[in-house]
Each structure stands twice: as C-alpha cells, then as structure tokens.
Amino acid sequence: MTTRTQLPIPAHFNPAKVGEVWRVPYQQRAAAAETFAKQQNIQPATLDKTRICLLLIDVQNTFCIPDFELYVGGQTGTGAVDDNTRLCEFIYRNLGIITKIIPTLDTHTAMQIFHPIFWINADGEHPTPAATNITPTDIEKGIWQVNPAVANSVTNGDYELLKKQAFHYVKQLSQNGKYPLTVWPYHSMLGGIGHALVSSVEEAIFFHSIARQSQTQFELKGENPLTENYSILRPEVLVGFDEKPIAEKNTNLIKQLLEYDAVIIAGQAKSHCVAWTIDDLLTEIKQVDPTLTNKIYLLEDCTSPVVVPGIVDYTEQANATFTRFAEAGMHIIQSTEPIFI
Numbered sequence: 001m002t003t004r005t006q007l008p009i010p011a012h013f014n015p016a017k018v019g020e021v022w023r024v025p026y027q028q029r030a031a032a033a034e035t036f037a038k039q040q041n042i043q044p045a046t047l048d049k050t051r052i053c054l055l056l057i058d059v060q061n062t063f064c065i066p067d068f069e070l071y072v073g074g075q076t077g078t079g080a081v082d083d084n085t086r087l088c089e090f091i092y093r094n095l096g097i098i099t100k101i102i103p104t105l106d107t108h109t110a111m112q113i114f115h116p117i118f119w120i121n122a123d124g125e126h127p128t129p130a131a132t133n134i135t136p137t138d139i140e141k142g143i144w145q146v147n148p149a150v151a152n153s154v155t156n157g158d159y160e161l162l163k164k165q166a167f168h169y170v171k172q173l174s175q176n177g178k179y180p181l182t183v184w185p186y187h188s189m190l191g192g193i194g195h196a197l198v199s200s201v202e203e204a205i206f207f208h209s210i211a212r213q214s215q216t217q218f219e220l221k222g223e224n225p226l227t228e229n230y231s232i233l234r235p236e237v238l239v240g241f242d243e244k245p246i247a248e249k250n251t252n253l254i255k256q257l258l259e260y261d262a263v264i265i266a267g268q269a270k271s272h273c274v275a276w277t278i279d280d281l282l283t284e285i286k287q288v289d290p291t292l293t294n295k296i297y298l299l300e301d302c303t304s305p306v307v308v309p310g311i312v313d314y315t316e317q318a319n320a321t322f323t324r325f326a327e328a329g330m331h332i333i334q335s336t337e338p339i340f341i
Helices: 026-039 079-093 136-140 148-154 159-175 199-211 251-259 273-288 290-295 315-327
Strands: 052-057 100-106 132-134 181-183 219-221 262-267 296-299 331-333
Touching: 026 199, 052 251, 052 273, 079 199, 079 262, 079 296, 100 199, 100 273, 136 159, 148 159, 159 181, 251 273, 262 273, 273 290, 273 296, 273 315, 290 296, 296 315, 315 331
Parallel strands: 052 100, 052 262, 100 219, 262 296, 296 331
Antiparallel strands: 132 181
C-alpha cells in the first residue's frame, strides 16, 4: 500500500463555472497539459505499475446542471454541482496515477419505454413525467396503455408485439424487485446539449488524456427502446416475453474493470445509475472472486441521490445501498483523501 503524492490544481480550473455549459478550448488545454506533465514529471499511463481506472457514471448536463431535465440536487439542492467541483479537483490532484478514465453517457431518443410519448390513458393523454410510475396492475386496469403510434418506430408497426413486450417488461421489474417503471422527462437526448459531459469535467478528462497520453474511453448506455439502463454493465431486463434477448450485458467492460488494480467510481445519481452499476459489478465480482471487492473505491462526496422536493427522496435508500457495498468489502472514500492503493 502506497501513498500517492497529490499534484497542484492547474490554474485554468474555475470552480465558479462548474454549474455552467461552455466550450472547452481543446488546443489551449492540450498545450497546457503537455507543459504540466513535463513540469510535474508525469509519465505516460502505459508505464503505470499500479493501474487505476476512474469510472464516471453519467456526469452529463442533463443530470448535473441546474434547470436541466433531471438535475440531481440531492438534499442540499446543489448536489451535482458540488460533486463535480470536487470531482474535477480529484482528477487534477491525482492526474499522475489515474491510468484510464471511463465516462458513461446515458443516451436516449424520444420513443423509449420510460418517456411520456410511449404511454397514453383512455383520453389519449401522456403520463406526467417524474411523478408517474407504471405497474402491471395499471396496465391490466387500462389506466395506462402503450401508445399505438409508437409501434411504427419501435416494432415496425406491430402493436400487439409492442404491448406484449411492454407488459412483460413492467412485470419483470416487479418480479425482480426493481424500482417500478418510472416515466422520466425527456433527457440525455442523443445529439442534444443535455447528453454532453459537464464542461468542467470534460475539460479535466481531456486534460488527463493529453497529460497521461491515455485515450478517454466513452461508454454509451440506454439506447434500447424497450428497457431502462440505469447500470452501464447491464440493462434492467435482458429477455423479452418470447424469451428472445432484447438487450445484453456489457461483458467487455465488466472484464476490463476486473483487470484493473483499482476502480474508483463517482457520478450521478447515487440512488440510481451509480447504485445500479456498483450493484451489477458486485454481482459479477461474487461470481469470479468475492475478494475483488477490495479493489473497488467509491467516491462518496462525488455523488448525490435523486431528491424531488415534496415528491420523493432517495437519500436513505442510497446510503443503505452504499453501506451494503462497504460491508461487501468495497472502500467508501472522500475525494480529498490521499489515495492509498
């Protein structure tokens, strides 16, 4: 176990801009990163004897910028912005030891099972996003039904097939002890501003890639119209009503993560995509070697739970989940602590 020397934070980093959207000046940052690497004697990542991966879950505008679609404010109301300020500082201070950064990107289009247009009631109205859960009973009673017009985009016009798949999906969530299907606002829309990484985090990641000569590895999730995909490692449901696969696990990433000496995890939201990803990773670890949990580190002050004031607060569930991860052998750490790996 070795203590790693922390680096100074480069002068370009501006904490006041973390909650804003702006263009990263790539060429300037690239030149600065190469100079910084020489000044601090930072070696290329290929020379790392201890290989450390930083897995960043959905650090995107849609979740992290106030007034965007699914801003994760946590209980303080400034959760994701504060988290990302600490995350940027963590990346810069530990630039010399982070081998690879893997950001995940929640990626959606309009016609997906968790978006309002997918569902209608008897009057042809769509459910209210963020305030509507859909259960098997809701479908059986006709409270909500699949919008026939969506079938053209999702199942080549086969409405009966789409209805069977949707009902099977909602039923599987219930049987598997998952959260019920939540109708979310349109978010992380492919090609939109909300889909992009938070500018300050993108800048830090780019700076790392140049300074360490280590290509950032972007991982997309959530494109499948018939399943949610909170976790980067697997969608909520893998098999359709006809027992044919509708989606698959990200087996390549699972294998890759387990080969690192340490995996540090941060991002949004602690109660949903972060929790689901870690839980799936724990499941995979248990199947291979339960002691591998010792190389998983959770940056607790760089993640916040979903809190919608007056409607829902997932703080307790998120904290309980992290306690379970710690009991399984994972390390709960703070971004300001020196890394001992």
